[in-house]
Amino acid sequence: MRTAVCPGSFDPVTNGHLDVFARASTMADEVVVAVLINHSKAGLFTIEERIEILRDVVAPYPNIRVDAFHGLLVDYCRDHGIQAIVKGLRAVSDFDYELQMAQMNYRLAGLETLFISTNPLYSYLSSSLIKEVAKFGGDVSGLVPEAVLQRLQAKLSDTMGS
DSSP states (O other): OOEEEEEEOOTTOOHHHHHHHHHHHTTSSEEEEEEEOOTTSOOSSOHHHHHHHHHHHHTTOTTEEEEEEOSOHHHHHHHTTOOEEEEEEOSHHHHHHHHHHHHHHHHHHOOEEEEEEOOGGGTTOOHHHHHHHHHTTOOOBTTBOHHHHHHHHHHHHHHHHO
16 A cells, blocks of 8 residues: 655645645545644644644545654654655745755655645645734635634634633
């Protein structure tokens, strides 16, 4: 069985991420969406909330599962028998950084990285941009899955109300 991982923080997951997951699911027997646990970085959503949201939005894809990891991605992949990393690329600037990571992951563990160019409909999206627009009352519907939109609105109204 060929297994690939789509790693990231997914705070929150966007339709761009979901597009990459779906496309990766057609190329691998199993895709693991792996949420990076980074305790030094405060997110809008907790790790548990991100995992719950991701499980909800990938439910229609039977060969995608969600997990979390900390430390080096190559160690996670080795421990879970994962053969490849899948990364979405929005722009050339993404490629510069991701190429270095891919080369290091290959050097450390012989792990291949596959790049999927982002659907042009989502090429400008980032989790940070979504949070910024939503925080100031901008409409992000159509840019994130419905489950994310609802939780984002609830989370931001809780934050603004505090």
